[in-house]
Amino acid sequence: MKKFIEKNLFTALTLILALALVFPALNVSAKNKEIGKYEVKVSYGIDGKYRAMKFVPVTVDMKSLEKDFKGEIEIRVPSRLPGSYDSYSRSVNIAKGESGQAIIPVRMPETDSKFTVNIMEDGKSVLEQKIIFSNGRVSEGNLFAGVLTDDFTSLGYLSYVNYGDIQSGRTGALDTVKLDIDNIGDNHLNIDGLDLIFINNFNMGNFSEENYKSLNAWVNKGGTLIIGAGVNESKTVKIIDKSLLEIKSNGTSNKSVKLVNDSLDLTLSSLEIKNSKVKIGSQGQELVYSVEKGKGEILVTTFDLGTEPLISSKDASEIWNKLLVSSFGDMRDKYKNGGMNYNYQTENLIKNIPVDKVVNVLTLAIIIAIYALTIGIVLYIVLKKMKKRDLIWVAVPTLAVGFALVIYLTGSSTRVNDLIVNQVNIIDINKDGKGQVKGCVGVGTKYKDDVTIEKPQNIVMNFMDASNGYYGMPEEQVLDKLRVKTAYKNNNSYFEFKDSNALEMKQFEISGKEEILPKIESTFNYDGGNLNGKIKNNLDSNINKLILVSGENVWDLGTVKKGEELSIDKLEISKASGVSMYGDELASKYVDVKYNKKGDVRSEEFKNITRYGNVLQMLSSEIIFNAESKLIAITDMEVDYGIEFGKKTLSKYDTTVLVQGSEIDFKDKDGNTNFPQGYFKGVVESTAGSANEDKHSGLIYGDGEMIYSFKVNDETTILNINVNKSESRYGNQGNKGSAEYYVYNYKNSEYEKIALDSSKEITLSNEIDYSVDNKIKVKVVLKDATEGQIPKLTIKGKVK
Incomplete structure (x- = not known):
């Protein structure tokens, strides 16, 4: 018997092993039975190179x-959810014997290197091909640059451009690829x-409207576009579309110019560029113009980038080192967040719906308690006294x-339709009243449901994903569940979500929409450390919170109703450390009041205060705040992007932030100008050792030194210089160690130590000794893993 069992067990195991070997082979055979019907070739990246955590063209x-x-x-690529995948697709029609091409941008996880290409017909995969990202990844420390030119060889020197501060170890190089x-x-x-695109000696008349839209969107998201003029201006700046750049050439002339070190005979274009400033030259x-566009920048050189004697000169590389080193930190930041503009504040704003009134748990408990008492005790006593206890069968239902109706009405403010659409809109308004709109949109379902979202053709809309970090072990997972499908159809796209969980907010970023809006009227004067002025709200909605920003100084102007005129009298600075830190302070204030019982969080003062704090923190990463004064108006204004949701009904919520330029008169009664602390921002000129600036906390860490350069506008004659330190995000908690501060004395050609602590500021005597061409330098020396604060200046002067 025993032998019989052992024999049959052996036979069964052998059969199972044989089946295990056969079935995978059958499966592979089934997947590849269509191979003879199609020829498929797959490549990824641009010229074989790609940037991780960004979209990669396949x-x-x-x-x-x-x-x-x-x-x-x-x-199909692995998603951040275990066992699921994200899909990117494009429709194709190919005649028998013909060839077709599809370029599909996909976003690969940081920890994965495999994706699958599927040929789909009638909703079924007829061919599957696995691809591995084996090489071509651009180093994090380098800038990825595309070169669009008819003469790529002449710009070969760009591949040898190195930039950065060698002393601090922050160096990089251009990693170039040829574009078409x-x-x-x-x-x-x-x-x-x-990160960059060079266009030189290329006929931009070949650009289609769609090409310009694509390039515009890329710049607005943070790309740097460099366009060469000079001898080939007829191919570039003379025929460029106004949607990208408003530029006019008044012809060329030959001049001997000094770009960096060498004097070169170059052909220069005489250019007029709207909203530009000269970055290099006089x-x-x-020589080089700069135009800010969204979060990006367009640089226009008045000379051709690929002609002699420039390309044989050392200046060909040096000029890009000079231009790019100032952008190095910003570009690295863009790389680190994947260029998706995703952060904690964005997620918090989208997930938390701004409902006017949320039903209090205590209120519901009281209603239920009253119901229980009424049914269980009161009703019995009343009917007993009336001697009509037989009515209980009518009274209870x-x-x-009745109580069900009360609960229904009580919760009516939180009741939603099929879809919840929660929008945070930022409108950056120029001097003409034209606003560029950028939005973060969350879409959630009332119940578990499928969702299809179609974007309009005139806007840019991308799915945002919080998964910039670890994805688990996707290489070993079976990916059998679709999370989100992004389908590119003609020049448009739509998104599909299967079995979306109830109230799980799908998040998108949107750009490319324009709005024409009335401007907020304002006049301000800063004198004696206080702000005075008038405001008139011309918007078609109330302003829930109005903020004035100048440099790193923030004034909270409060609420301004529609059509209201408001006077400001002797208002002190609310925060001297920037918009982000003031937003953090608002959120912290709510927490402090709620948990430390220092006030009533249900009062009007605290309504939506944490939301406004998050808005300001998010805004600081989307809008550039410099010496130009800006008004920030937080409203409930509705913005319609024209997104299609099919036949589903919507519950829509908007938080709209308008940002517009404003003017502050800094003159006092004596005619002197008084610029507050942080109006002129310090730029890190050089570093040594491991010293590093953390802009988020407002602190400097490490061992070594950092030199900050402050440039006061040329129209001002400096009368007085005060040196102070910024307040960190955590209060004045710097100098854990022995951070030392020095100011450069141009007369003596040396740095002088100043006794600077967080409780006072230092006034420099003989201010003429500490500035040349209105440039002031402050050095911070950190020893023994010191923590210090960033130096700031307060300037008093007069107009020349």
Whole structure:
């Protein structure tokens, strides 16, 4: 018997092993049975290179050998949810014997290197091909640059450009690839991984409207575009579309100019560029112009980038070192967050719906308690006294319906439709009243449901993902559940979510919309440390919170109703450490009052205060705040992006922030100008050792030194210089150790130590000794893992 059992067990195990070997082979055979009908070639990146944690263009070339093909090419990548994948697809129609191409931008997880290309017909995969990202990743320390030119060889020197501060170890290089118009295509995500794009000696008349839209969106998201003029200006700046850049050339002339070190004979274009400033050069000999566009920048050189004698000169590399080193830190920050503009504040704003009144748990408990007492005790006593206890069969259902109606009405403010759409909109308004709108939109379902979202063609809309970090072990997972599908159709796209959990907010970023809005009227004067002025709200909505920002100084102007005129009298600075830190202070104030019982959080003062704090923190990463004064108006103004949600009903919520320029008169009664602390921002000129600036906390860490350079505008004659330190995000808690502060004395050509602590500021005597061309330098020396605060200046002067 024993032998019989052992024999049969052995036979069973052998059969199981044979089946295990056979079935996978059958499965592979089934997946590949269509191979003979199609020829498929897959490549990724731009010229084989890509930037991790950004969108990567995947190019699929396909030939249909036996029949006409109508379907889609789908790329599947692991998502951040275990066992699930994200899909990116594009529809294709290929005639028998013909070839077609699809460029599909996908976002790969940081920890994964595999994706799958599926040829889909009638909703089924007829061919599957696994691809591995084996090489081509651009180093984090380098800038990824695309070069669009008819003469790539002449710009070969760009591959040898190195930049940065060697002493501090913050160095990098340009990692260049050759671009063509197909790379730019009709979707800015094709070039999402690029930090810079050079266009020189290339006929921009070949650009289509879709190419310009793609390039515009890329710049607005933070890209740096560099365009060469000079001898080939007829191919670039003379025919460039106004949607990208408003520029006019008044011809060229030959001049001997000094770019960095060498004097070179170059052909320069005489240019007029709207909203530009000269970045290198002087009046009559402008060399490089800069135009800020969204979060990005367009640089225009008045000379050609690929002609002699420039390309044989050391200046060819040196000028880019000079231009790019100032952008190095910002570009690294863009790389670290994946360029998706995703942060804690964004997530918090989208997930927390700004409902006017939330039902208090205590209120519900009281209603239920009253119901229980009424049904259980009161009703019995009343009916007993009336001697009509037989009415209980009528009274109980009646009371139940009545109390149910009370609960229904009590919770009516939180009741939602099929979809919840929660929008945070930022409108950056220029001098003409035209506003560029950027939005973060959350979409959630009332119940577990499928959702299809179609974006309008005139805006840019991308799915935002919090998963910039670890994804688990996707290489070993079976990916059998779709999380989100992004389908590119013609020049548009839509998003599909299967079995979306109730109230799970799907988050998107939106740009490319414009609004024409009335401006907020304002006049301000800063004198004696106080702000005075008048405001008139011309908007078609109330301003829930109005903030004035100048440099790093913040004034909270409160609430201004629609059409209201408000006078400001002797208002002190609310925060001298910037918009982000003031937003943090608002959120902290609410927490302090709520948990330390220092006030009533239900009062009007604290209504939506944490939301406004998060808005200001998010805003600081989206809008550049410099010496130009700006008004920030937080409103409930509705913005309609034209997004299609099918037949589903919506519950829509808007928090809209308007940012516009404003003017502050800094003159006192004696005619002197008084610029407050932080008006002129210090720029890190050089570092040594491991010293590092943390802009988020407002502190400096490490061992070594940092030199800050402050530039006061040329129209001001400096009368007085006060040196102080910024308040950190955590209060004045710097100097854990022995941070030392020095000011450079130009007369003696040396740094002088100053006794600076957080309780006072230092006034420099003989201010003329400490500034040359209105430039002042402060050095911070950190020893033994010191923690110090960033130096700030207060300047008093007069107009020249």
